[in-house]
Amino acid sequence: xxxxxxxxxxxxxxxxxxxxxxxxxxxxxxxxxxxxxxxxxxxxxxxxxxxxxxxxxxxxxxxxxxxxxxxxxxxxxxxxxxxxxxxxxxxxxxxxxxxxxx
Numbered sequence: 001x002x003x004x005x006x007x008x009x010x011x012x013x014x015x016x017x018x019x020x021x022x023x024x025x026x027x028x029x030x031x032x033x034x035x036x037x038x039x040x041x042x043x044x045x046x047x048x049x050x051x052x053x054x055x056x057x058x059x060x061x062x063x064x065x066x067x068x069x070x071x072x073x074x075x076x077x078x079x080x081x082x083x084x085x086x087x088x089x090x091x092x093x094x095x096x097x098x099x100x101x102x
Contacts, residue, residue: 028042028043
């Protein structure tokens, strides 16, 4: 029997950025403090519960496969010119957008 145990297998993580109302942010942070965890953990676990409880979503997911969404790299090149793109990133952006100089 080994003296040291192998660390638990960790799943791959992704980073998202979302905007929420200040009240939601405050309650999220308080809830994380309440359970002795992090806001990221609360968000991830809450989403897992949502995905499991929404029967209509589960049906939709079964029809559309459990494959990841198409990334921006795989999409056809139908993007707007750089000078019209907003400079704000969304949770779905893969890389920072460049703002064109005038």
